[in-house]
Amino acid sequence: MDDDREWNRIEAELRRQPGVNRAAIARIMTEIHRPQRQPLIGRLWSWLAEPRLTLSPLGALATAALLVAVAVGVTRRGGDMSPDNVGPSVSGVAPVTRVLPVSAVEQRQAVQFVLVADSASDVRIVGDFNDWDATATPMRRSGTGGVWSVVVPLEPGRHVYAFVVDGKQWIADAAAPRAPENEFGTPNSIIMVGGSS
Amino acid sequence: MRITSLAVILALGLSAATLDAQLRPDTGAATPDARLEARLPAEARAGVRTVIDTARARGLPVEPLIQKALEGASRGANATLIVRAVNSLADRLAAVRGALGAASTETELVAAAGALTVGVPNATLRDLRRSQPDRSVALPLVVLADIVQRGVPVDTASSVIMSLSRAGMPEAEFHSLRQAVMQDIGSGANPATAASTRATGILLRVKVTAPPPAVP
Secondary structure (H helix, E strand, C coil): CHHHHHHHHHHHHHHHCCCCCHHHHHHHHHHHHCCCCCCHHHHHHHHHHCCCCCCCHHHHHHHHHHHHHHHHHHHHHCCCCCHHHHCCCCCCCCCCCEEEEECCCCCCEEEEEEEECCCCCCEEEEEHHHCCCCCCCECEECCCCCEEEEEEEECCEEEEEEEEECCCEEECCCCCCECCCCCCCCCCEEEEECCCC | CCHHHHHHHHHHHHHHHHHHHHHCCCCCCCHHHHHHHHHCCHHHHHHHHHHHHHHHHCCCCCHHHHHHHHHHHHCCCCHHHHHHHHHHHHHHHHHHHHHHCCCCCHHHHHHHHHHHHCCCCHHHHHHHHHHCCCCCCHHHHHHHHHHHHCCCCHHHHHHHHHHHHHCCCCHHHHHHHHHHHHHHHHCCCCHHHHHHHHHHHHHHHHHHHCCCCCCC
16 A cells, blocks of 8 residues: 555655757757867877777787887998989089088988099999998989989098099099098098088 | 787887897998908908907907908908908097097098098097097098098198187088089089188188077
8 A cells, every 4th residue: 555655655756857858959969979079189199099990919019010010121221322312413514522401311411423524434432431331322414414413321520531533543522521541542631511510 | 809809910020020030140240241241252251250250359449351352342442451451440430439538429430541542640530539529520621531541731720610619610510611612613612722721611600600699
């Protein structure tokens, strides 16, 4: 008996509650589920952190090895001094050696070396920046004239160099300071890059 | 990919890169052997190696010595000449380090060794270091050695460079001096007169154009 009364009381109480506004509930639920516009950094982080694939520890190891191999390969190729890797080809330049604007590669600066040698058929530059390897850094003739040039990235400091014409004649750069040492017969030249550190 | 996997990859990558860097020959110590072995005439190797090992033990920079040997090899010099040139450079590096101080950079030492070659005395090197203890003396030494080779007497050249150095001239002014002296000599001027006149001109110009001292 008591139970019936209690149920009746609850039913009466419920009937006094206002009716449900289903349209309002729908609007509220729509707002809740609408994607929030996050700040750019938040969106970027979400994109980066969102899981896309699973990787086993072995897979992670292989990926790391691949990344290192690529990084090492790129680093070692950076030491290549061949003209194809030192900068764009140059033409129509004045016959002077000059330091070009700072390179984005580490602290190295792109230096343009120029030699006027009308009758030369091959000109190379040798110096402490290429271990004096007379085959490492060929110069390019600009157009049909006798102006030979190359752009070489150099570390800051003092560098000694010379031009090798047709594989046999070593020539100093007339526009640059002379290297004082001359033990091997013909003088070299000096270029100071990036201040005299 | 979970964060932990990402961390594992990064950690392994960094470790491998570090290991690679450690295994890679150091250009100041290990690489020389490979370069010299590959390029030097057989008769020169032992002599050059001895000079370099001795220099390294004395704390001298060895890369300039290696480069000197490689230059000789590239020029086709004989073994005796190569060893003599490397040994001579090692001696000069030791001598100028005494004048410039143990804290001098490799660039400074090599530039000073060059100046020594053309007759610049150790006393001038010491004075130059004293005149600009907190700045590199490499460029002033390069200009000094160059104008001496162009015919400016050592005393005059030393005096001119010292005057610019004591006045705290920026490196660009040393470049200007060299170019102006070269131009004058090319036009037939007496080298000593050209150097003195141009240095005086630079000192006056910089003095005149210097901003007035700040008013407290």
